Amino acid sequence: MELKLLLKGLSCANCANKIENKLNSLPEVKEAIVNFSTSMLIITLNEEIGEDEILEKVKKIVKTLEPDVTVEKYNKSRIKSKESVCSSNCCEDGHEGHESHEDSHQHHDNEGGIGLKQKVILGVGILLYVIGLILGEENIYGIIFFITSYVLVGGKVVLTACKNILKGQVFDENFLMSIATIGAFAIGEYPEAVAVMIFYAIGEMFQDYAVDKSRKSISSLMDIRAEYATLLVDKVEKKVAPEEVNVNDIILIKPGERIPLDGLVISGRTTLDASALTGESLPRSVEENEEILAGAINLTGVIQVKVTKDFGESTVARILELVQNAGNKKAPTEKFITKFARYYTPVVVFSALALAVVPPLLIEGAVFSDWLYRALIFLVVSCPCALVVSIPLGLFAGIGGASKKGILIKGGNYLEALKDVETVVFDKTGTLTKGVFKVVKINEINIEKDELLKVAALGESFSNHPIAKSIMLAYNKDIDKNLVKNYEEISGNGIKVVIEGxxxxxxxxxxxxxxxxxxSQNDEVGTIIHLVIDGEYKGNLVIADEVKDDSLEALRELKKLGIKNIVMLTGDNKKVANKVAKELELSQVHSELLPQDKVAKLEELLNEKTAKGKLVFVGDGINDAPVLARADVGVAMGGIGSDAAIEAADVVLMRDEPMALVEAIKIAKRTNKILWQNIVFSLGVKGLILILTTLGLANMWEGVFADVGVTLIAVFNSMRALKN
Incomplete structure (x- = not known):
């Protein structure tokens, strides 16, 4: 059983990790994952337990760790408008759709989640601090102004720290800042203690704002939902929400409007901009009897469309759901940082304790207040926020940026796996080739050509395979399926059927x-379909396919990216496979494979790769589900309209081009580079400040920069992954 919840108001990544750890310690919870980027909590339960019961436990844990965060059930049908993709800091009620976007904003004073009251308090605190500086710390009134300023700006931090200590939570940022600044007061560093708390409060405000903006930037990439649909009822136009439209209803779409639902064009012709779905900038022409997908923009003509899927099942809804849930599958780097953060803070805190106590005992002439001051800086530096905030945001930004290019990546783990690709295995038909077959020759024996083609078309009339479609297209006449009986598909071989007895x-x-x-053996290059009637061989059809325009370029680019092994697997005959392999400069090709043979061959390739290297299989996502599932990363090509592709694959290339895989790998490598920049920069700055502090060369200002300042820089750096 899986339960999805929204943690509204969650702005602390470290707190998100604490909530996750606490929930994972519950015996009835198999796994709990907090997706900080979308404020979503996914709980997989070990045993059947009432939703209300587990919900109460979750609320209790969240209330203990983060009193300002509220827990609500995730409702898929309501995560579908602009309000839904707003950050929880921005629109606390937007996710549930209880209020309009404007109404929900009335509860907040600004987009960053910091209210007017907090701003006024911070402003007054800064003013009092400045007056204290003017009066001087030797003046009793100056000290009073410093204390008053500290209480105004940092009172909430100290109060929260006290409450958390009573709950058994010691090593959190509130406690560390409280101890550090109160300690500074104790040794007479009044101006610095207040200044550090003010700097910290300002930094937190900007950090919340930056995280909020980052979430919105990523979410805006997914803002491809139409605001309304124009429903035609008895030739009267009526504007309604897309979710109110039913299958088989007729909708009108005018130039400039976004397609609200998947459907079939029944009147008119136009051109569509589908770049939001596929990343393809060139407009696409559509006319009557063609399918169109929700999320594209109508550019030129007025069209009437018969709706084929309700909103919840439409392409745009599936894409939104997929990208929003992508952060739920954590990458190894994110898991490492979460684990690292758990140990980093206690280690630095105990180091601070040792720094305060040991040197004064061992070093002759050492002043305790000096070493205590250094220890207090250690406490300021000990929060791992820069990493626990920027890493999940960076991964989510990478996934969001990829989706803008028509590449749907189902999780941070798959994004990270793509950077280590060592072997790429391609299916042939519809992946490297266009999958648009044509009957190029008919070789008949003791039968008329038209009769052979008719029998072949009738036999293939129940199949959706591209080869079957090419035969029916070549026949190009009405087909009476009632003439076909006892249809039996023999996997990897063909079909057996009774036609007209x-x-x-x-x-x-x-x-x-x-x-x-x-x-008859046939030496012609192409797919050979033999025909037998009542045990007598009647000839064959030669069917040819073409290599995609960008296949060769894509394979060359993959080699430039360091992919050591590129393989093609196909069920097609050896002659056709070798011709395509030669055209694409492929050295390794395996042909005439049944579905189970493909899996066996993939197992061999998996055993040949290195321990770190990853194997990617690229197929059409419909016939290759077992192989897609077995690969380290299964990639479905051109799968935007295919439910099977989105289900089976880890990555869906909505643009039907092999070059999209090259882009996906480049995005993965660039995102990973950004993540490691954040890790090295954050730990480097913190490490440097800790060393300088130990030597007595740093002050608390630098300590706060190593905490809040580094976090801000890391968050902004993470957002570069959006521009992949």
Missing amino acids: REVLLGNNKLMEKFNIKY
Whole structure:
């Protein structure tokens, strides 16, 4: 059982980790994941337990750790408008749709989640601090102004720290800042103690603002939902919400409007901008009887569309859901940082304690207040916020940036795996080739060509395979499916069927051998479909496919990226496979494979790669589900309209081009580079400040920069992943 919840008002990444750890310690919880980027909590339960019961436990834990955060059930049907993709800091009620976007904003004073009251208090605190500086710390009134300023600016921090201590939470940022600044007061560093708390409060305000903006920037990439649909009822236009439209309703779409739902064009012709879905900038022409997908923009003509899927099942809804949930699958780097943060803070805190106590005892002439001051700086530096905030945001930004280019990545773990790709395995048909087959030759024996083509078309009339469609297209006449009986598909071989009382076999060489049929060998390059009627061989059809325009370029780019091994697997005959492999400069190709053979061959390739290297399989996502599932990363090509592709694959390339895989790997490498920049920069600055502090060369200002300042820089750096 899985339960999805929203943690509204969650702005602290370290607190998100604490909530996650606490929930994972519950016996009834198998796994709990907090997606900080979307404020979503996903709980997988070990046993059947009432939703209300577990919800109460979650609320209690969240209330203890983060009193200002509220817990609500996630409702998929309501996560579908601009309000839904707002950060929880921005629109606390937007997620549930209880209020309009404007109404929910009335509860807040600004987008960053910091209210007017807090701003006024901070402003007054700064003013009192300045007066204290003017009066001087030797003046009793100056000290009073410092204390008053500290209480105004830092009172909430100290109060929260006291409450948390009573709850058994010691090593949090509130406690560390309180101890550091109160300690500074104790040794007479009044101006510095207040200044540090003011700097910290300002930094936190900007950090909240930056995180909020980052969430919105990522979410805006997914803002491809139409605000309304124009429903036609008895030729009268009526504007309604897309979720109110039913399957088979007729909607009108005018130039400049976004397509609200998937459907079939029944009147008119136009051009569409589908770049939000596929990343493809060129407009696409559509006319009557063509399918169109929600999220595209109508550019030129007025069209009437018959709705084929309700909003919840539409392409745009599936994409929004997929990208929003991508952060739920954590990458190894994110897991490492979460684990590292758990140990980093206690280690630095105990180091601070040692720094305050040990040197005065061992070093002759050492002044305790000096070493205590250094220890207090250690406490300021000991929060790992820069890492626990910027890493999940960076991964989510990378996924969001990829989605803008028509690359749907289902989780941070898959994004990270793509940077280590060592082997890429391609399916042939519809992946490296266009999958648009044509009957180029008919070789008939004791039968008329038209009759052979008719029988073949009838036999293939129940199949959706591209080859079957090419035969029916070549026949190009009405097909009476009532003439077809006992249809049986023989996997990897062909079909057996009864047509007008005659038993027909239709398929490849293996089918002929399976039924001991003597057949004509054909040296022509192409897919050969043999035809047998009542045990008598009647000839064959030669069907040809074309290599995609960008396949060769994509394979060359993959080699430039350091991909050591590029392999093609296909069920097609050896001659066709070798021709395509030669055209694409492929050295390794395996042909005439059944679905189970593909899995076996993939297992061999998995055993050959290095321990760190990853294997990617790229297929059409419909016929290759077992292989997609077995690969380290399964990539579905051109799967935007296919439910099977989105289900089976870890990555969906909505643009039907192999070059999209090259882009996906480049995005993964660039995002990973940004993450490690944050890790090295954050730990480097903190490490440097700790060393300088130990030597007595740093002050508290630098300590606060190493905490809040570094976090801000890391967050802004993470957002560069959006521009992949």
